[in-house]
Amino acid sequence: MRSALRTGMTLSVILLLFLAFNLVWVVKLPDLRWDFSQQKNNSLSPAVMQLLATLDSPLDFYYFNASKPALKSNTLKQYGKRVEAKLKAFEQTARGRINLHIIDPAPFSEDAYKAGLYGLDDQQGFLGLIGTRDGHAAQRIESFRPDREHLLEYEISHLISQLLHPTPPVIGLLSGLPAGELIEPLVQELRGHFDLIELEASAHPIPARIKTLMLVHPRMLSEQTLYAVDQFVLGGGKLLMFIDPLSDMDPEPPPTASRLDGLLVAWGIHMQSDKILLDRTYASSEHEPGLLTLPREAMNESDVSTWKLESVTVSNSGALLPLDNSRTTFTPLLQSSKQSALLEPGAPDSEIVPQGEHHVIAARIEGAAYSAFPDGIDGRPPGLQKAAQIHVVVVADTDVLSEEISSSAPHGNSLFVLNTLDNLAAPSVLADIRPRVMTRSLQTLANLRETTAHAYQTRANDLERRLAQTEKEWQRLNPEATALGTEVVDTNTQLQALNKERLRLPMELHALRMEAYAPLHRLERKVKWLVIAPMPALLCLLAAGLFRWQRRHRPIPATALY
Structure with missing residues (x-):
């Protein structure tokens, strides 16, 4: 009896100590981490170390992390600790060239006033960074967000690069569109940043002082200009190019044959110039399946070009395809949903037959490439024939730059252009810093969710269409309400049948959803058990082991010897 009581008291004390440790002491312990990841995602990359090695004067970092506001979630607080750990890693690696000041601004304090004065975001409590360098303007990161953690290293490095290189880079703009067709606010934004x-x-040729070029609708440019672009890219220039099978800003039909196609082939890509992309999922309206509003799910979140983007709007865009046996690397940046298809302009919506695959609207092209003009041009000697590494971003839409299209995504389209140009024009040491690819341990679950949603939507489309037609017909036949607010009783047989259909179709849709999502829900329940159960099971095993150990080593009573 006494032994059982002692065991119970021991287990109770262990449990209390465990709870006290987790509730009180864990939050006070330093964030000790060992990087066992295969790709060293939790350590500073070699490119960052190379950037820090170029520091020739000290920088001051003021990290504002408000710990008291009630609006700040626990997730954001934990992320704030990880940001602090990353900043300390920068400070340690810089060997005295970065001075980190950690500030916890209290509400209405001088620190909070200073943070607001520098433009830091206080919607959920300050969580931002201000960087300063003697003799130069301060730079800032308004707020660190957990959903951009894979870009954390790049964000901090980008701020350092802005402090080291305050002079805006030179950007060339070459357009084949009629004068004045480019969105003027975008051009003004470009002037403000570059x-x-x-x-x-x-x-x-392209002027030598231009290292980064923005090329718009080159299909209408002369062969000499395309040759200049070819030589510019092979010579190490960075290119952002917008092409379009059907540009709303240029009513003139493009020439049937163009050296532009040869230029694309030399870079390892192809675009069908006679077909546009229609998408039922991302279409802005049912009547305009070519006007697409691309959400975050349609973007490559691991690429800097989509940094801080929420949506991008395109109109009658094309689709880019990588060529077989190409030497270049094809990285999609923007893409359609799987409910999309390529059709000729003017084709009816009923011809949209999705093939269950994404179509790439924008892509990054890097790697070895050859010239599209191996014999030169106009009888002149050939120029550069090949390059070991080219840097090109191709967007299969020019209307993304127009004022009419951009107005539906005022901060999306222009931000995509600014992000891409900023990355292309950045010093090589910054451009080499890639966003971290965060490990997705539940990739199977994510794939099953996407497959289930696609399977359900395929089967539900017909029911939803019938329900919409039924509702429309019912609204047409249903008599209007009287002045007293009561409807006239109508015993019309057709109206009664429509009423039954209006009740039956939603029930069928609900049953179809339950049936389609049942395997997914079963797997989700199993995953939850696998995530939750191990810790209680481990504690029970430890308690059982301790109990058996105590019984085995319990002293034998003296009376048992006789």
Whole structure:
């Protein structure tokens, strides 16, 4: 009896100590971490170390992390600790060239006033960074967000690069569109961020001081200008190019044959110039399946070009395809849903037959490439024939730059352009810093969710269409209410049948959803048990082991010897 009581008291004390440790002491312990990941995702990358090695003057970092506001969630607080650990890693690696100041601004304090003055975001409590360098303007990160954790290393490095290189980079703008067709607010934004040089459509060669070029609708440019672009890319220039099978900003039909197609082939990609992309899932309206509003799910979240983006709107875009046996790397940046298809302009919506695959609207092209003009041009000697590494981003839409299309995503389309140009024009040491690929341990579950949603939508489309038609017909036949607010009783047989159909179809849709999602829900329940159960089971095993150990080592009573 006494032994059982002692065992119970021991287990109770262990449990209380365990709870006290988790509730009180864990939050006070330093965030000790060992990086056992295969790709070293939790350590500073070699490119970051190379950037920090170039520091020739000290930088001051002021990290504002408000710990008291009630609006700040526990997830955000934990992320704030990880940001602090990352900043300390930067400070330690910089060997005295970065001075980190950690500030916990109390409400209405001088620190909070200073953070607001520098433009830090206080919607959920301050969680931002201000960087300063003697003799230069301060730079800031308004807020760190957990959903951008894979870009954390790049965000901090980008701020360091802005402090080291305050002079805006030179960007060339070459457009084949009629004058004035480019969205003026976008051009003004480009002027605010870069040293923008607008080139004539007949420009050749590209001026030597331009290292990054934005090329719009090159199908209408001359062969000499396309040759200049070819040589610019092979010579190490960075290119952002917008092409389009059907541009709303240019009513003139493109030429049937163009050296632009050869240029794309030389870079390892292809776009069908006679077909546009229609998408039922991302269509902005049922009557305009070519006007697509691309959400975060349609973007490559691991690429800097989609940094801080929420949506991008495109119109009658094309689709990019990588060529077989190409030497270049094809990385999708924007893509359609699986409920999309390529059709000729003017084809009826009923011809949309999804093939169950994504279509790429924008892509990053990198790697070895050859010239599209191996014999030169106009009888002149051939120029550069190949390059070991090209840097090109191709967008299969020019209307993304128009004012009419951009107005539906005022901060999306222009931000995509600014992000991409900023990354292309960045110093090589910053451009080499890639977003971290966060491990997705539940990839099977994510794939099953997508497959289930696609299977359900395929079967539900017909029912939803019938329900919409029934509702429309019922609204047409149903008599209007009287002045007293009571409806006239109508015993019309057709109206009664429509009423039954209006009740039956939603029930069928609900039953179909339950049937389609049943395997997914079963798997989710199993995963929850696998995630939750191990810790209680481990504690029970430890308690049982301790109990058996105590019984085995319990002293034998003296009376048992006789």
